[in-house]
Amino acid sequence: MVRKVNICILAIMSIMMTAFIISPVAAVDTTPPGSITSLHMNSRGTNYIDWGWTDPTTSDFNDVDVYINGVFKANVPKGTKHYRATGLAPSTSYIIGTKTVDNTGNINPIMRTNTQTTKAAIATGTIRFITIGDPHLSSTTSSDQNKRLTKIVNLINGRSDVDFVVVVGDIVSGPTTSRYSVAKTMLGKLNKPYYVIPGNHDISGSSISMFNTYFGPAEHIENLNGYQLIFVGIKGSTTNYEWSFDYSKADKTKPTVIFNHGPVQPKVGSTSCASSRGSYFGYACDMKPQVDSFTKLLGFYNGHVHVGDNQVIGGERYVTQDNIGGYDGKDGDSDYIGYTKIVDGVVTYSLVHY
Numbered sequence: 001m002v003r004k005v006n007i008c009i010l011a012i013m014s015i016m017m018t019a020f021i022i023s024p025v026a027a028v029d030t031t032p033p034g035s036i037t038s039l040h041m042n043s044r045g046t047n048y049i050d051w052g053w054t055d056p057t058t059s060d061f062n063d064v065d066v067y068i069n070g071v072f073k074a075n076v077p078k079g080t081k082h083y084r085a086t087g088l089a090p091s092t093s094y095i096i097g098t099k100t101v102d103n104t105g106n107i108n109p110i111m112r113t114n115t116q117t118t119k120a121a122i123a124t125g126t127i128r129f130i131t132i133g134d135p136h137l138s139s140t141t142s143s144d145q146n147k148r149l150t151k152i153v154n155l156i157n158g159r160s161d162v163d164f165v166v167v168v169g170d171i172v173s174g175p176t177t178s179r180y181s182v183a184k185t186m187l188g189k190l191n192k193p194y195y196v197i198p199g200n201h202d203i204s205g206s207s208i209s210m211f212n213t214y215f216g217p218a219e220h221i222e223n224l225n226g227y228q229l230i231f232v233g234i235k236g237s238t239t240n241y242e243w244s245f246d247y248s249k250a251d252k253t254k255p256t257v258i259f260n261h262g263p264v265q266p267k268v269g270s271t272s273c274a275s276s277r278g279s280y281f282g283y284a285c286d287m288k289p290q291v292d293s294f295t296k297l298l299g300f301y302n303g304h305v306h307v308g309d310n311q312v313i314g315g316e317r318y319v320t321q322d323n324i325g326g327y328d329g330k331d332g333d334s335d336y337i338g339y340t341k342i343v344d345g346v347v348t349y350s351l352v353h354y
Contacts, residue, residue, distance in 0.1 A: 033058035067097035090121035122345025124226030133321030139178035145325025168303035169199025169261030
């Protein structure tokens with residue numbers, strides 16, 4: 001009897017040992033993911049900095065641990081590729097630190113960092129304005145574009161939150177006294193101050209003198225509630241237009257908004273201003289070095305290309321206002337104008353349906 005029991009015990013132990021041998025323990029993953037690359041600033045303001053990066057290609061990469069000045073702030077999931085630090089102080093440097101983490105919790109010990117400084121606080125007042133793109137008015141008051149401007153004037157006159165209005169060029173479809181007279185009469189019905197900058201259609205085959213007679217001077221600077229407003233002119237012929245303004249007269253350190261008929265930034269999705277607009281539309285692209293010389297540029301507004309853009313680049317807003325009046329039926333007409341409010345240097349922009 002004892003012999004049989006011993007045999008059973010030996011058999012059970014043999015089975016257990018066999019099971020142990022054929023069921024090895026899985027290897028533990030201890031390899032952390034690769035680091036992020038191309039850590040850079042997307043934009044900044046007086047109270048925020050937005051950083052961006054490229055995620056690692058490691059297959060089990062899960063998230064990025066973010067630190068600001070050495071203090072942990074967030075786990076940023078794979079694919080997000082940016083982090084906006086808010087509630088920051090003006091004119092203050094901040095260091096972002098990043099460590100990558102994989103699906104099993106392995107942390108890459110290498111911390112990638114980048115240092116940036118928030119913008120200086122701008123102790124100014126408030127300005128609110130409407131921008132209107134390319135009316136291309138005719139001398140026929142019953143034309144579609146003239147009717148559209150009438151609707152816009154009526155809408156603006158009914159608002160109490162507008163300090164002034166800017167037409168960003170091509171107020172008329174071509175420089176004639178009859179067209180300019182109609183344009184002057186229509187804008188004269190506004191119950192707010194207004195400014196008109198010249199576009200290529202306003203001087204086509206002519207000089208700037210006719211525009212100046214009705215709306216000049218084409219190039220000038222206005223100061224309002226602590227802000228510098230720059231209105232840029234245009235010169236040239238039907239095949240070669242150039243921007244026109246003496247930037248030595250401007251204060252490069254003052255909070256500034258620039259209005260010009262042509263763009264200085266590429267449209268969304270393009271890398272070149274001139275190529276993205278076409279050579280005909282790129283006449284203002286070479287103004288960019290002058291624009292970049294302003295230490296507190298808040299916004300740059302233009303028209304000309306009849307396709308609206310609204311971009312914030314490095315904390316500066318670049319707006320291309322869509323047209324409200326096609327030219328000879330070649331362009332679609334936008335049912336929107338732009339509304340901007342700037343409070344203590346903080347710019348908000350929205351479209352207004354008219």
